[in-house]
Amino acid sequence: MNPEDLDTLAEYSTPVLRGDEAVITIRRPDLESNTYLSQLFALTENGSRRLTHAWNDSAPQVGRNWSGYLGAEKKAPAQLFAGPTLESAHQITDNHLGVSEFALDDAGGRALYTARVAEPGRYGSDDDIPAAEEAPRRISSSTYLANGLGYTTDRPSRAFLVDLAEPGLGKAGLRGAGEVPLSTLLRTPESDVHDPQFSPGGHWASVISAVEPDRGQPDLRSTVWLLGREESRPLDLPSMDVSLHVWIDEDTVLLLGNTLDRDELDFVGQMPGLFVHDLHTGSTRRLTDPETVALAPIRPQISGGEAIAVVDADGASRLVRIDLGAEGLGLDELTFLSDDTTVVTGFDVAGFETAADDGAGTDAGTLVFTGSTPESPAVFGRVDLGATSAAGVPVIDLQHPAPANSVLPEVLRVPGEGGTITGWLAKPEGEGPFPVILNIHGGPFAQYAHSWFDETQVLTSAGYAVVYSNPRGSGGRTRSWGTAVQGDMAAPAMADVLAVLDHALETNPDLDADRLGIQGGSYGGYLTAMTIAADHRFRAAIVERGYLDPVSFVGTSDIGRFFTEEYTSRSQAAIERQSPLAHADQVGTPTLVMHSELDLRCPFEQAQQYYAALQRAGVETEMLVFPGENHELSRSGQPRHRRQRFEAILDWWDRHLSGAETDPDDTAAGEGAAGEGAAPGTAGSAPTD
Structure with a gap:
């Protein structure tokens, strides 16, 4: 895959059965418009057909009587569309900031949805008040930002109820196209709400929200709230963070979430589980083992x-x-x-x-x-x-x-200090020796997967071998595997990713151990920065959207009030020992620092501080900043920026891994030993597509 192949990719999601066919969302990046095109398709044994025709349609739901989906024109907020079928659905909401999620009460002809509600005079709600002239924000909560969104307390997420047909008229009384019915704002808790649901008989309408309002101290506990027009009340659950819920019947609800065992911030390595809660008895029973089973965030x-x-x-x-x-x-x-x-x-x-x-x-x-x-x-x-x-x-x-030149990675099982490490080696087509990129995932409680991965394929198509793995601290294993980096965020994971790299080098003679690069994003950026401070075998590094200064992270990140202290502890000595910024003077590896300007998960100042520290240390470094992007650039950023990101990555590796050692001044100018643009695995030859 080449960077310009980005818009040949597609994502399939949200499958829904409808009679003898299935409906799915197909989404793809569109480089020409620099947006994502998303539409609903019906799949049958005889092929597929397109059901919707707006620019951004998604999240279909199908019932016996009513169906709905979220739809939007290009760069507009999503609204709820509903009707007797997906094909006949029309717009039934007109929320200024758009609809986030919805649920249908099929028998009752109602929809429950969540949407953000802007304070008067904010976010374009008053045409006479531009963003720079809005009133100052008075903040008293510990959490007031969200990556990809911005401020949240002045545009809280609320729940609304809307009838799909005129009262007493049933489906025959469906409002005409262009008529947007009046929605009723329900009484909800003070905190943001999400995951709207109806019980099977429609008796309960419910959402998930925080147990207590944020009064200045972080608290990760959440629960299911039962909603009414005049009041709402929470289910009395054990201390836990609920992410999704499904009604089994009118008296029982299935929960997907984490327990918070020690206190309301005990999130590190918690394995999301399934729970059943009985409304009559108030009892909650966990169906899955908290050490070995981790539910994915899928309903x-x-x-x-x-x-x-x-x-x-x-x-x-x-x-x-x-x-x-x-x-x-x-x-x-x-x-x-x-x-x-x-x-x-x-x-x-x-x-x-x-x-x-x-x-x-x-x-x-x-x-x-x-x-x-x-x-x-x-x-x-x-x-x-x-x-x-x-x-x-x-x-x-x-x-x-898959795009042309895609390769099938080899699965590696490598002995490690904490147990067998799962990893992968992806090699380009042809003969080596190939330069090698060690790629490290974020999280840390996340996992690389067996699935086709665009970043791996772009690198292998350009002539690089890629080694990646799920070291201690990753998800997908056990809770003890996930908590292995708590209080020591670098050492266990560093030992594991290097063990997989060493195994790949020792068992594959077509890998060039003298031409090594290392890169990672988010926690992967953190571990990359810590690794190049301790291990100087790498010719170059890319530190992307990194967690680089745990101290300032506390007050600037949207998760800062609990992430640093739970992972690195509150000890200043322990934090400094685990801080990439504190170890920047030990780095000698040429390093590209990549970051998004609007990143609120690992804020831009993390990159700025680390870049300045590398410069002070005399390290060859550059900083690449993407305007208008947040922490999700590599996954869902503007398509052109995603392509430019790939191009920048390949340019950096071409400049530093193209052949024999180069003079730093030549490298900085973009001229490798084999000449500008030479294919990394074939010094002096024509570029490899």
Whole structure:
């Protein structure tokens, strides 16, 4: 894959069964408009057809009586569209800042949705008050920023209820296109709300929000709130952080979330689990083992007295079925419905029978899913639940073709100090020796996956071998694996990523151990910076959107009030020992510092301080700053910036890994030993596409 191939990629998501067809969202970057094009498609055995025609349509929901989705024109906020079918749906909201999420009460003909509500005079709500002339913000909470959004306390997320048809008229009384009905603002807690849901019979409308309002001290506890027009009340849950909820019946709710064992900030390495809460007894039971099972942030579904969910497991995200009567199921006790390399991103189980004239209905044993595999960036598949009893064998019905020059990485299992480390080696086509890039993921409690990865493919297409792994601190393993870096954020993970690199070099003679680079983003940027301060074998490094000064991070990041102190401790000596900024004078490796100007997760000042410290230390360094971007640049930034990011990465490696050692002045000017633009693996030859 070359950088200009970015708009040939696609993502499949949000599959929904509808009779004998499935509806999915297909999203792709569009370099010409510098935006993302997203639309709904119906898939059948005979092919596909496009259902919606706006620029940005997503999140379909389908019921017997009502269907809906979020839709928007180019660069406009999303609004809710609803109707008897997706094809007949029309706009029913006109919120100034757009709709975030929604749920349909199919029998009741209602929609519950969440949207941010701007204070008067802010965010364009008054045409006479531009952003620079808004009133000052009075802040008293500990959390008031969100990456990708900005300030939050002056545009809280609230819940609204809207009728889909005129009262008493049913579906026949559907309002005409262009008429936006009046929504009712529900009484909600003071904190932001998300994940709107209805109970099966429509008795309860609910959202998730903080247990207590933010009064100046961070608190990660959240719960399900039952909403009404006049008041709302929280469920009395154990100390936990709830991310998603699904009603099993009018008295029981399934929860996906983390327990907060020690106190309200005990989030490090917590394994998201499934819980069942009984409203009558107030009891909450955990279905999954807190040490070995980590649920992915994908909504579970109920099917035949079981929960269908997705777990993150050693480089994959796997479909599983879980008995609702279980308690503390370990990973080896789960029934898997998909294989150990597919990364599932969404799924749907037939939840109702269609009212077809011939009496035939949807097969209740059908499950469809979207995801990615080692061979494809986007796939759509299905699982026959009736035929699957153990390890799943999903059928892939549709897959998006990978760009030319894509390679299949080799899985590595490498002995390490804390146990076997899972890693990968991706090599270019042809003969070596190839220069090698060690790539490190963010998090730290996240994981690289077996799935097709654009960054790996861009590097291998340019002639670089790529080594990457899931060291201690990563997700997808056990809780003890995830907490191994708490209080020592660098040393355990550094030992693991270097062990995988050394293993790859020792077992692959076509890798050039004299031409090594290292790069990483977010926590990966942190570990890259700490590694080049301790290990000087690398010719160059890229530190991207890094966590680089734990001290200033506390007061500037949107997660700063709890992340630094939970991961590095409150000891100033311990923080300095784990701080890349404090070790910058030990770096001798040429380093490109890449950052986004609007990053609120790892704020821009982190890069500025580290860049200045490298300059003071006499290190060859450059800083590349992306305007208008936040922490998600590499995943969902403007398509042109994503392409330019790839081009900048390749340029840096071409300048520093192109052949024999180069003079620093020549390298800074962009001229490697083999000449400007020479292919890294073939010094002196023509560039490799």
